[in-house]
Amino acid sequence: MSDEDYVYDQESGEWMPASQLADRTAARTTVEVRDAVGNILTDGDQVTLIKDLNVKGAGQTLKRGTVIKSIRLTGDEQEIDCRYEGIKGLVLRAEFVRKR
Numbered sequence: 577m578s579d580e581d582y583v584y585d586q587e588s589g590e591w592m593p594a595s596q597l598a599d600r601t602a603a604r605t606t607v608e609v610r611d612a613v614g615n616i617l618t619d620g621d622q623v624t625l626i627k628d629l630n631v632k633g634a635g636q637t638l639k640r641g642t643v644i645k646s647i648r649l650t651g652d653e654q655e656i657d658c659r660y661e662g663i664k665g666l667v668l669r670a671e672f673v674r675k676r
Contacts, residue, residue: 607653615675617656619648623673634663643676644668 580593585600609617612626622645629638638660647668648657656668 607649607651609649609653609656609670611673611675612671613674617647617649617670617673617675621647622676623647623656623658623668624676625668625672626674627672629668629672631663631666636663644673 580595582591583594583597584591585597611617611623617623622643625638625640625642625644628640630636631638642660644658644660646659650657650667654670656670656673658666658668660666
């Protein structure tokens with residue numbers, strides 16, 4: 577028998593080790609972000625635009641084939657936070673990018 581603390585999980589109605597409950601909670605909160613082709617995206621990936629996008633507020637159009645480096649996931653399954661020259665706070669939809 578281990579010395580680990582047991583906690584009560586209200587969802588399942590069972591007592592379980594704290595580490596097991598933490599793992600179960602973390603698995604529920606992770607969001608799987610997929611690009612237009614179905615590849616799973618992670619923080620730091622490089623993506624390529626698959627469509628010309630007009631950037632609101634910047635007066636600029638990002639052309640198809642533009643490479644965006646070092647993306648960050650936002651916790652939403654369809655939004656990607658990234659940086660691009662001259663555009664601050666750029667958020668792209670995952671449906672318009674393809675993993676490189």
